[in-house]
Amino acid sequence: MAIVRRSLLLIALALYTSFAAGPFVWAAMMSLRTTTEIHRNHFAFPNPAHWDKFSDAWFKSNYAVYFANSVQVVVVAVLILTVVGAMAAHCLARYKFRFNRVIYFILFSTIIFPPQITIISLFQILVQYGLYNSKLGLTLVYVAIQLPLTIYILESFFARIPADLFDAARMDGYSDWEIFWRVALPIALPAVATTVILNFILLWNEFLYAVVLITEEANRTLPLGIQRFLGDTQEDVGMIATGLMIAIIPVIVVYAFFSERLIQGMTAGAVK
Amino acid sequence: MAVVTIDKLTKVYDRGHAPAADNVSLDIADGEFMVLLGPSGCGKTTTLRMVAGLESITSGTVSIDGRVVNQVPAKDRDIAMVFQSYALYPHMSVKDNLAFGLKRRSVERAEIERRVANVAGILGLAEFLSRKPHALSGGQRQRVALGRAIVRDPKVFLFDEPLSNLDAALRVSTRGEISALHRRLGATMIYVTHDQVEAMTMGTRICIMNGGRVAQVGPPLDVYRRPANTFVASFLGNPPMTLLAAVATDRSGGRCLKVGDSEIELPPGRCPPLRPGSQVTFGIRPEHVAQSAAANGAMIPVEAEIVRVEPLGAETIVIARLPGVEKLVFARLPGDAAFAMGERRQLFLDCGMAHVFDGDGGALGAGDT
Amino acid sequence: MPASPPAAGRDDGLPKPWGTIIAFLLPALTLYVGFTAYPAIRTLWNSFHRVLPRREEFIGLANYVELARDDIFWRAVRNTIVWACTSPLIEVTVALLLALALYAKVPGARFFRVAWFTPVLMSYVVVGILWLWIYNNDWGPVNVAMRALGLGAWTRPWLGDPATALPSLIFVTSWMWVGFNMVVLLAALHSLPKEVIEAAELDNCGWGGKLVFVILPLVRATLLNLIVLSFIGKMKIFDLVFITTKGNPLWATETVSTYVYKRAFEWTTFDLGYASTVATVWFVIVLATVLTLTWAFRQREKLEY
Numbered sequence: 039m040a041i042v043r044r045s046l047l048l049i050a051l052a053l054y055t056s057f058a059a060g061p062f063v064w065a066a067m068m069s070l071r072t073t074t075e076i077h078r079n080h081f082a083f084p085n086p087a088h089w090d091k092f093s094d095a096w097f098k099s100n101y102a103v104y105f106a107n108s109v110q111v112v113v114v115a116v117l118i119l120t121v122v123g124a125m126a127a128h129c130l131a132r133y134k135f136r137f138n139r140v141i142y143f144i145l146f147s148t149i150i151f152p153p154q155i156t157i158i159s160l161f162q163i164l165v166q167y168g169l170y171n172s173k174l175g176l177t178l179v180y181v182a183i184q185l186p187l188t189i190y191i192l193e194s195f196f197a198r199i200p201a202d203l204f205d206a207a208r209m210d211g212y213s214d215w216e217i218f219w220r221v222a223l224p225i226a227l228p229a230v231a232t233t234v235i236l237n238f239i240l241l242w243n244e245f246l247y248a249v250v251l252i253t254e255e256a257n258r259t260l261p262l263g264i265q266r267f268l269g270d271t272q273e274d275v276g277m278i279a280t281g282l283m284i285a286i287i288p289v290i291v292v293y294a295f296f297s298e299r300l301i302q303g304m305t306a307g308a309v310k
Numbered sequence: 311m312a313v314v315t316i317d318k319l320t321k322v323y324d325r326g327h328a329p330a331a332d333n334v335s336l337d338i339a340d341g342e343f344m345v346l347l348g349p350s351g352c353g354k355t356t357t358l359r360m361v362a363g364l365e366s367i368t369s370g371t372v373s374i375d376g377r378v379v380n381q382v383p384a385k386d387r388d389i390a391m392v393f394q395s396y397a398l399y400p401h402m403s404v405k406d407n408l409a410f411g412l413k414r415r416s417v418e419r420a421e422i423e424r425r426v427a428n429v430a431g432i433l434g435l436a437e438f439l440s441r442k443p444h445a446l447s448g449g450q451r452q453r454v455a456l457g458r459a460i461v462r463d464p465k466v467f468l469f470d471e472p473l474s475n476l477d478a479a480l481r482v483s484t485r486g487e488i489s490a491l492h493r494r495l496g497a498t499m500i501y502v503t504h505d506q507v508e509a510m511t512m513g514t515r516i517c518i519m520n521g522g523r524v525a526q527v528g529p530p531l532d533v534y535r536r537p538a539n540t541f542v543a544s545f546l547g548n549p550p551m552t553l554l555a556a557v558a559t560d561r562s563g564g565r566c567l568k569v570g571d572s573e574i575e576l577p578p579g580r581c582p583p584l585r586p587g588s589q590v591t592f593g594i595r596p597e598h599v600a601q602s603a604a605a606n607g608a609m610i611p612v613e614a615e616i617v618r619v620e621p622l623g624a625e626t627i628v629i630a631r632l633p634g635v636e637k638l639v640f641a642r643l644p645g646d647a648a649f650a651m652g653e654r655r656q657l658f659l660d661c662g663m664a665h666v667f668d669g670d671g672g673a674l675g676a677g678d679t
Numbered sequence: 680m681p682a683s684p685p686a687a688g689r690d691d692g693l694p695k696p697w698g699t700i701i702a703f704l705l706p707a708l709t710l711y712v713g714f715t716a717y718p719a720i721r722t723l724w725n726s727f728h729r730v731l732p733r734r735e736e737f738i739g740l741a742n743y744v745e746l747a748r749d750d751i752f753w754r755a756v757r758n759t760i761v762w763a764c765t766s767p768l769i770e771v772t773v774a775l776l777l778a779l780a781l782y783a784k785v786p787g788a789r790f791f792r793v794a795w796f797t798p799v800l801m802s803y804v805v806v807g808i809l810w811l812w813i814y815n816n817d818w819g820p821v822n823v824a825m826r827a828l829g830l831g832a833w834t835r836p837w838l839g840d841p842a843t844a845l846p847s848l849i850f851v852t853s854w855m856w857v858g859f860n861m862v863v864l865l866a867a868l869h870s871l872p873k874e875v876i877e878a879a880e881l882d883n884c885g886w887g888g889k890l891v892f893v894i895l896p897l898v899r900a901t902l903l904n905l906i907v908l909s910f911i912g913k914m915k916i917f918d919l920v921f922i923t924t925k926g927n928p929l930w931a932t933e934t935v936s937t938y939v940y941k942r943a944f945e946w947t948t949f950d951l952g953y954a955s956t957v958a959t960v961w962f963v964i965v966l967a968t969v970l971t972l973t974w975a976f977r978q979r980e981k982l983e984y
Contacts, residue, residue, distance in 0.1 A: 047780055051791055054777065058795045058858060061809045064820070080818045122706040129703035133696070141704070148715055152915050152965050154939040154958035158951050159718035159725065161943070182714030185707060202397035205364050210411035210458075211385035214699040224401040243802030245918040246936070250944065261804040265922060268808060275812065282805050289800050297793050304799065305863045 062286070068279035076276050091280045099277065101284050103256065104263030111173050111259055112241045115180035119188050119237050120230060122181065127192035128222050132204065142193065148186040157250055164251060171254050179251060180241050188233045191306050195229035196222060228299075235296050236303035239289055260285045312375050312388075312465035312498045314338040314361065319370035321356050321522075329368070330356040332522035338500060343492050345513035345530075346502045349545070353522035354502045355470055361500060362468050363387050374465060385414075390459035391468040394475065396451050398443040404430075404454050405439040411462045429461045432491075449480045453487075460491070469501040473508060485511060506546055510534070518542050540591055540671040549596050549627060549640040551665070556592040558584035567592050567666070570634030572612045574661060581666040581675035590674070593665035596627065599641035600658045601649075609658040614639065616653045621645065630657060719962075725955035732949055742956035752957060755926075755933040756964070759914060762849055762934065767909035769853040771902055774860030779890070781861075782868045792865065795858035807922030810851045814838050838924050841931040848919060848932055856912070860905050867901040868894070903976040910972065914965050935961045 068076055070084035070091065095101045130142050160179060161170065169175030199222060207217045223230065245261040252258055258266065264281050271277060293300055315338070321331040331353040338344045346354035359365035361372050363384030371378045379387050390411070398407050408426045417425070430436045433453040443451055452472065459467055469488075473481045489512050492499055503509055509516045510530045518525040518533065518541075525545075526538040537543035543551045556567040556574075564583030566575045569592050584590060603609040614630035617638060628641040628649050641657060643649075666674045726743070729736050746752055777795065781788045798806065813819050816836035825834050837847040875893060895902075917936035920926060926933035926941070935957065943954035 047783070047785060051777075051780060051785060055791060055794050058798055058854070061813060062797065062801075065809055077818075080823070081820070122710065125703045126707035129700055133700050135697075135700055141708075145707070145711060148711075150911050150965065150969050151715075151719070152936070152958070152962055153917075154936055155722050155962040156715055156718035158939070158943050158955050158958060159721035160714065162721070162730075162951065163713075163718060178710070179714055182710045185710060185715075189707065200395055200397065202393045202395045203399065205362075205384075206391070206393060206397035206458075207399075207410075208364065208384045209362060209389065209391045210462075211414035213385075214696060215702070216414075218703070221399060225399075227401070239800055243800075243804070245802060245804050245921070246940075249921070250940070261802050261918075264804055264808070268922070278808060282808060285805055286801060293797070293800055297796075300800070301793075301796055301862055304796075304859060305866065 065279050065282050065286075068276060069283040070280075071276055073274050073276035091277065092284070095277060095280045095284060099267060099281070100255070101260075101263060101281060104258050104260045105284065107173060107257060108242060108260040111177050111180065112238060115177045115184070115241055116234055116237045118177070118181045119184050120234055123185055123188035123233065124192055124196075124223060124226070124230060125218065126185075127189045128196050128218050128226075130189070131193050131196035131199075132201075132222070142189075145186050146190055149190070153183070153246055157247065160247070161250055171252055171257060173257055176248060176251050176257075176259070179247050180244065183244075183247065184237050184240065188237060191233050191236075191303065192226065192229055195226050199225055231296075232299050232303040232306070235292060235300050236306075238292060239300065239304075242285075242289060313340050314466055314498060314500065315371075315373040315376070316357070316361065317371045317373070319357060319360060319372065320368045321353070321360060321365065322368045329353075329522050331360065333370070334519070334522075334524055335370075336517055336524065336527060338498060341496045341498055343489075343499045343501065343512060343514045345509040345516040346500065346519060347506060347509040347513075347516050347545075348504065348519035348525075350504060352519040354504075354519050356522075357519070358391075358468055358470055358500060358502045361466075362389055362391050364391075388465045389468060390462045390464040390466075391470065392455045392459050392472045394471040396443075396455040396472075396475070398451055398454055398458075400443055403440050403442055404435060404446070407443070407454055408439075408457050408461050411458060415462075425461050425463075429457045432460070433457050433487075448476055449484065452476060452480075452484060456488070456491070460495070465498065467497055467499040469499065469503075471503055472501075473503070473505070481508075488512060506548065510546075518545060520545075536673065537593075537665065538673050540593070540667050543593050543665060543667070543673075547595055549642070551593045551595045552599075552637070552639045553591050553593045553667075554632070554635055554637055554639070556590050556666075558586055558588045558590060560586035570632050572632055572634075574610050574612070574659065574664075576661050576664060576666065579675070580662065580664060584666075584674075589669050591667040591671065593667060594639070594659055594661075595663065596640040596642035598660040598663040599628075599639065599643075600660060601641075601643055601647055603658050604660075610661050611656045611658050614655065614657045616649050616651055616655070619649045619651055628657075722955045722958055722962075725952050726959045728952045730951035730955070735952075738952070742953050743960070745953065746956050746960060751930055751933065752935075752938060754930045755935045755938040756961075758845055758930075758932060759916070759934045759936075761845065762852070762916060763910050763913035766849050766852050766856070766913050767906045769849075770856045770860045770909055771864075771905055773853070773857045774864055774905075775898075775902070777857065777861045778864035778868055779894070781865055792862060796862055797858065798855045799859045801855075803918030804922050806851065806855055807919045810847075811838070811923050814847055838932075839928055841928050844924055844928060844931045848923065851919060852913065852916065856909060860909070863905055864898060864901060867898045871897050907969065907972050907976070911965070911969055914968075 064081070067082075067084055068080075070087040070089065071082070072088055072091070075082070096105075126145075130138055164170040164172075164175045164179075167175075169178070203221060203225070204217055207221045212220065243261065244259075245265070248259050248262050249265070252262060255266075264278070264285055267281050268278055316334055316336040319331055319334040320329050322329045334353070334357050336344070346357060348354050356365060360367050363379070363382065367380050371380055373379060374387065374389075399410065402410065405426055408429060409422050412422045412425065426439075427436070430439055433456060435450065435453055435457060438446060438450060443454065446454065452475070455472065472488075473484055476484060485508060492512075501508075501512065513530050515528060516530050516533055517527045520541050526533055526542045533542060534546050537546065537551075540553055544553055554569050556569045558564055559566045559568050559573065561573075562575050564586065565578065565581065566573055567584075567590065568574075574592065600609065603611065613633055615633075616628060616630050618629040620627040620629070622645070624645050626643045626645055626647045626649070628643055628647065630639050630641060632639060639657070649655075668674050727737060727739060729738050781791060785791070813821055814837040816822060816834070816839070819837075821837065822834040825831065835843060837843050871894070875897065915936060916934050917940065920932050920934055920937050921940070924932045926937045939954050939957050939961070942948070942957060943951050
């Protein structure tokens with residue numbers, strides 16, 4: 039009886055797993071098949087596997103440009119976010135001063151803002167300052183939208199570092215600035231890593247701000263590129279699938295190496 | 311090498327609340343091992359942190375070698391501190407922990423290497439230099455914390471309850487090591503603790519604090535033998551000094567006290583003549599209560615009811631009640647003392663060693679012995 | 680490492696190093712003011728104006744008056760609220776069941792946990808395209824499977840039919856977020872004291888009883904939290920709709936976010952003012968509902984203990 043229940047449970051779990059992961063497997067299979075093959079049978083294994091489709095997408099359909107743009111915008115944004123966010127989080131966690139909690143609350147409450155409240159004006163502002171349609175503009179906007187969450191995660195970690203360590207470093211002759219870089223930041227490395235991975239994934243997937251703030255082909259990030267490709271070649275299912283895989287692979291790679299850390303970051307805000 | 315002068319130092323955290331340190335004045339001589347002793351919340355750590363420069367000073371001054379350092383930041387005071395939590399940098403190896411303070415002070419690389427190796431040798435840390443703090447035992451961490459102070463060769467060492475996270479056996483041996491270190495370095499050290507054994511065994515002088523104020527300063531045995539007030543008397547010594555309410559009678563020229571139903575006559579010189587009827591406190595240490603009258607003659611017999619007997623092997627602690635007195639009297643007797651609970655018998659108070667305190671708790675006639 | 684007061688808990692009373700504090704905060708605050716606070720205020724300002732590419736004119740509350748009569752807007756509000764109210768419940772329910780299954784020490788629990796979490800890592804763009812295919816009328820797996828099961832009469836272009844378009848998209852978001860909710864709930868379950876659940880076993884509580892009387896009350900704070908979080912996420916939903924249906928058919932899947940985008944950047948009115956009004960009103964609605972939800976959940980918490 040117990041064994042029967044066990045196996046039923048396992049079957050149910052396996053079914054759910056194929057439901058959760060099936061679409062990706064399907065897309066992965068299609069990414070290696072030509073559209074003609076796909077239309078013959080939508081659910082067949084790639085045989086033979088057309089790996090050359092990836093180089094086609096990469097070179098002929100401009101994915102190399104989209105990919106490079108995404109990497110550039112996301113990496114720079116994550117770097118700035120990490121430094122700026124850690125500085126602010128360290129400051130809010132370590133120093134007691136008037137308005138400390140007010141500043142923290144204002145930053146934190148931004149997390150629930152619907153993006154529409156800023157996006158129209160951001161468009162105007164970036165146009166005004168010549169940052170519209172530029173990777174720099176998008177990068178700065180990305181930093182701004184992820185800043186609250188980054189500070190929130192890091193602040194709660196910094197606040198747990200014993201004050202004695204900072205006192206010891208002061209006695210050892212270090213300035214506040216050096217203490218941040220040489221004591222606080224290295225100790226907070228696990229939390230910093232969490233925010234780096236989290237911000238990477240979220241920004242890699244970001245679409246709304248990109249679609250509003252970028253129009254030029256040369257500056258498109260991957261999600262924009264895929265969307266454009268979808269619009270241009272609605273029927274070329276095989277190539278679209280290849281494009282999807284190009285966007286997914288970096289995420290899968292990061293997830294493969296840091297799955298626990300990433301899960302921890304994504305769920306950081308949800309557990310109290 | 312340094313003289314530290316603390317003058318009328320006061321720290322108020324919240325206006326309207328009692329000060330954490332209240333008018334603390336203390337002169338610490340060059341090479342002295344000064345222990346700040348007191349119960350938690352007595353202001354000893356606050357005082358130490360003000361000397362370190364980790365805490366602002368509300369009023370008063372801290373001077374090092376005659377120079378007022380109130381406005382000098384911690385890092386420029388040439389002081390090293392050992393924290394209760396050790397405060398080792400968890401992301402650095404032992405070696406880097408030791409060297410961290412030197413790197414900042416533009417000491418040459420070779421010199422850093424030499425000093426770190428030297429200190430590691432002294433403290434027996436040589437084989438752990440590449441380990442991170444989490445891979446060390448409590449005692450080893452403690453020694454790294456010590457080493458981090460020593461390696462800097464500062465003018466003044468500050469210790470904030472450095473032994474309170476160690477187990478009992480390690481505490482005894484580390485106590486000895488710190489004392490040895492003090493002798494070896496001859497540096498000025500200020501040591502905060504709530505442990506009277508540490509204070510008695512390590513301090514050249516101890517400063518007992520209570521409620522933010524200095525209660526008494528002096529060499530450990532002086533303070534033990536001549537406590538300036540009832541707080542010091544009851545704080546030092548284990549079991550503590552028995553303090554009993556007493557009234558001066560008109561007999562023996564004002565040197566006879568009535569404690570409960572017993573009358574106790576003090577030898578001349580133990581206290582000034584008291585005005586008959588004045589309320590005082592009579593204090594006697596456990597070791598000055600005996601089971602038989604000794605030869606020297608100052609022993610006063612009192613009737614006592616034995617309430618509890620605690621045989622500890624080497625000695626026996628007997629807790630007794632004198633007729634008409636609510637508070638209990640502690641006696642430290644030889645290990646072979648045979649007492650039974652509930653028994654009524656005579657105990658002998660060595661009144662040549664007794665203490666008398668006035669109504670406010672201040673010692674009377676101390677210093678006459 | 681022995682405990683010592685955390686950094687936040689100690690006020691050393693030293694003169695505040697304002698220079699340092701400002702230096703640490705300035706970059707973050709500059710970015711915040713420049714790219715969040717100022718734009719938000721400017722949107723509010725816009726909402727009282729007609730904002731054309733080279734011209735701005737003050738028109739008072741005209742935009743707000745128009746908005747009140749804007750049927751598409753209210754349609755979008757209704758769709759979004761339906762989305763934000765149904766999706767969290769589906770997600771949390773399924774997630775709880777899955778979390779309980781994994782909590783019962785199933786072999787390979789770690790694998791399931793990692794596998795189920797994956798959908799949430801994909802961008803809505805990727806997910807949207809995948810589900811465009813899954814819902815495809817001719818060869819999408821949904822219709823293919825239904826035909827195979829003899830349910831051919833029920834097949835339809837799921838995203839093209841006004842009756843099924845919105846539920847189909849709601850289903851997609853639930854598919855995406857169940858794994859995330861599951862992981863959080865599983866963590867909450869694992870942090871429960873084992874004794875309580877064992878005690879329930881001794882009390883001869885059945886499996887259902889254990890769930891209702893022991894586990895649910897204990898993870899309730901987490902559940903409510905997840906619901907609020909999911910609710911906020913769905914109130915912002917944009918990418919998925921934009922990729923799959925663009926709000927079609929007949930505004931059946933129009934959300935406020937897509938409507939704001941269309942009014943600002945796609946309609947030939949070129950007026951950013953009206954779109955700003957939509958955004959402002961929506962901002963107030965979202966803020967108010969989220970605060971009410973949090974407040975309501977807090978309130979009940981207090982009453983029960």
